[in-house]
Amino acid sequence: MKNTEVWNISEKDYPINGTLKEILKFISGYAILAPSGHNTQPWKIKVNDNSIELLADFSRSLPVIDQMNRQLITGVGAAAGNFFTALNYFGFNYTYTFLKKERDNFSVLITPVKGRIANPKDKNLFLALTKRRTNRNPFDEKLIDGLIIQRFETIVSEERIKLLVQENENRNKLISIIEEGDKIQSSNQKFCKELSEWVHPERADSKDGIPGYAFGQNDMISTSGPFYIGNLDWGKIQAGRDRNLIKGSPLIVILESKNNTPEDWFKTGVALERLLLCAASENISASYLNQPLEIPELNQKVKSELNIKGVPQQILRMGYGKTVKPTPRRKLEEVFL
Numbered sequence: 001m002k003n004t005e006v007w008n009i010s011e012k013d014y015p016i017n018g019t020l021k022e023i024l025k026f027i028s029g030y031a032i033l034a035p036s037g038h039n040t041q042p043w044k045i046k047v048n049d050n051s052i053e054l055l056a057d058f059s060r061s062l063p064v065i066d067q068m069n070r071q072l073i074t075g076v077g078a079a080a081g082n083f084f085t086a087l088n089y090f091g092f093n094y095t096y097t098f099l100k101k102e103r104d105n106f107s108v109l110i111t112p113v114k115g116r117i118a119n120p121k122d123k124n125l126f127l128a129l130t131k132r133r134t135n136r137n138p139f140d141e142k143l144i145d146g147l148i149i150q151r152f153e154t155i156v157s158e159e160r161i162k163l164l165v166q167e168n169e170n171r172n173k174l175i176s177i178i179e180e181g182d183k184i185q186s187s188n189q190k191f192c193k194e195l196s197e198w199v200h201p202e203r204a205d206s207k208d209g210i211p212g213y214a215f216g217q218n219d220m221i222s223t224s225g226p227f228y229i230g231n232l233d234w235g236k237i238q239a240g241r242d243r244n245l246i247k248g249s250p251l252i253v254i255l256e257s258k259n260n261t262p263e264d265w266f267k268t269g270v271a272l273e274r275l276l277l278c279a280a281s282e283n284i285s286a287s288y289l290n291q292p293l294e295i296p297e298l299n300q301k302v303k304s305e306l307n308i309k310g311v312p313q314q315i316l317r318m319g320y321g322k323t324v325k326p327t328p329r330r331k332l333e334e335v336f337l
């Protein structure tokens, strides 16, 4: 696997006698492991003497699938979630303020505050930073314990995000809406072109985008990649695949925010990543079923048919699955301003 060296970051290299600036540079190495839509890694980091600025990088936007930059700013929130998790583990609390909060101009100032008392939850989440992956394979039948689901609810509520567990009838409704989403997206030439530009077959030497191996088994994208997306009617195949994946997943959840501002997207990203880390610390995997949220008429359908009062931001399936490989990342130096 190429360009995955950044995943080998080790706490042994923490600059214990270093300046705060050196510590913040080191901790930034965990932020860049965050997930992002199509693995665009839409962030830049400016390390100051006593704080960092985390900025959205709009040169890495996805104008077709993510017209509003909602997913982009959610990805920045996920990077912040990693940063916060590492800060806590290394003994810092933190405050953050939004410097810019427009959907095309967005940045956050994060300031560490020394003196956090070590606790086991911080350690578990920290250890999951290098273990978390998006897992697009089918999951085992094994159910997720109710107490763990309660922990998931608590961790996202820290960012004022709700975790809505989807059961029985709602699952069936979701299956048909997601199938509709697959078919609409696959017949949209602009969507296919954009996706194919970010999907790379295994031999590619890319530092971003989704490598073929990150698609699940039996997924044709994994072998024929951009050709498949650009030339075949894959909507029907993908819809059938998603139906089976959803049916076989022990847990389907929706993350709901109250409003739909760039601040809400950022907080959703923090909550999403903290949820994924909490899951990874229990060896629970997750992957995304966001296609209906990216199509305005289906987004409305999700809200009305599932009776969601706020704003649905992310749809995830979760469960126990086989281990998957990490995806590429740019090196830290390429992300620093």
Ligand SMILES: Cc1cc2nc3c(=O)[nH]c(=O)nc-3n(C[C@H](O)[C@H](O)[C@H](O)COP(=O)(O)O)c2cc1C
Binding pocket: 033, 034, 035, 036, 037, 038, 039, 071, 072, 074, 075, 078, 132, 133, 134, 135, 136, 209, 210, 287, 288, 289, 290, 291, 326, 327
């Ligand atoms: C906000 C956000 C939205 C995402 N949406 C999707 C999605 O709709 N479908 C999907 O397969 N993966 C989705 N992903 C997962 C990314 O493709 C994945 O994080 C990226 O390829 C890097 O891989 P990793 O998560 O294994 O590190 C999303 C990730 C984020 C943070």
